[in-house]
Amino acid sequence: MDEAKVERILQNPKFKAMVQKKRNLSWTLTIIMLVVYVGFMLLVGYNKEFLLSSVSGGVTTWGIPLGLGIIVLSFVLCWVYSYIANNTLDQLNAEAIREVEAIAKEKGTH
Template identity: 40%
Template sequence: MNDSIYRRIEQNPQFKELVAKRERFAWLLSLIMLGLYAGFILLIAFAPHILGARINPDSPITWGIPIGVGLILSAFILTGVYVRRANGEFDQLNRAILKEVQ
């Protein structure tokens, strides 16, 4: 591609919409993940008895294990949510922009 195509893409209103949507969505998912991690750290700091409590009296497993695993899984889930939207809506907008400027 040459410089004129890049300029036309940058000036395209659909491209600006794509960038804004993608940026807002990425920030939203980042804030969700940050909130989950911050909540976990605050739980460790201010209510460690919750994480140290056994799931049931006979179990050696405490609530900290499934909560920690859930936190890790949430990162994978949020990544999957982003990939699904990126491969769907964002790719369609990208194809429409490229078709329009060529």
């Protein structure tokens, strides 16, 4: 594939839309996970007393549900990404691939 065709693919509006949506989604979910995880680590480092305090006067401390919450959040964010990727990004990807294949099949046009 020559450079002119590659450039046409890269300038394809559907390809650009797919790349932009995927980038925005990935960064948004990454930032959410980092903020929660770093927040938890800061809590561990600077406010151990809170994490050691009991949730309801029993033996369960705040550290346990917060730690489990982070694990559950990671699964939820994976599900969110999969759901959006399967329902939105895959459609854009299929449309972009069809157009890319049409561009690749062109013979002799620049």
